[in-house]
Amino acid sequence: ETGVTQTPRHLVMGMTNKKSLKCEQHLGHNAMYWYKQSAKKPLELMFVYNFKEQTENNSVPSRFSPECPNSSHLFLHLHTLQPEDSALYLCASSSGVRWFFGPGTRLTVL
Amino acid sequence: QQQVKQSPQSLIVQKGGISIINCAYENTAFDYFPWYQQFPGKGPALLIAIRPDVSEKKEGRFTISFNKSAKQFSLHIMDSQPGDSATYFCAARYNTDKLIFGTGTRLQVFP
Secondary structure, three states: OEEEEOOOOEEOOOOEEEEEEEEOOOOOOOOEEEEEEEOOOEEEEEEEEEEEEEEEEEEOOOOOOEEEEEEEEEEEEOOOOHHHHHHEEEEEEEEEOOEEEOOEEEEEEE | OOOOEEEEEEEEEOOOOOEEEEEEEEOOOOOEEEEEOOOOOOOOEEEEOOOOOEEEEOOOOOOEEEOOOOOOOEEEOOOOHHHHOOEEEEEEEEEEEEEEOOOOOEEEEEE
């Protein structure tokens, strides 16, 4: 295991649902990230938090709302998603040189 | 430009052969170039990395070759094994805490 855990591992939701993805890291890192991985596309950087402050929002639609209550936890709140949002959502943490990824949440939007 | 171009999309190699994956970039502000390996159902895991002031780095069967003037770098896997079958991503770091990825190469090694 990498020291980065994500829950749930799989999520199926309708377009009108509200759900949240959770990420936790036990590595003492100060930076945490959300990436989106879709088929035939590069991993897309969505959000960056450094010392709990958001330092990057890579033009992500407002239906994705991140939250970082402390350096060990990161959430991604989802509401009114579209079918094209179906993807693997990966959380990562870093010490600045090494990025450690969680196993991801496989999200399906119906 | 915050982009890393990776090729090929897929690669089939026989056991014992050499696998070569190439990446190119434009942004000279990138300061760290890692390669990640991803198996199905898992997140990407760091394989090997290089800084732009070094032309080559070797760790076991894995070697990164870096050409700063051409803005290209490549991953060589020597003596490829079936267990190396995975998707490989090159990546590049900028602004200390931003890491962007290439499109990935699916490697299949046949016995």
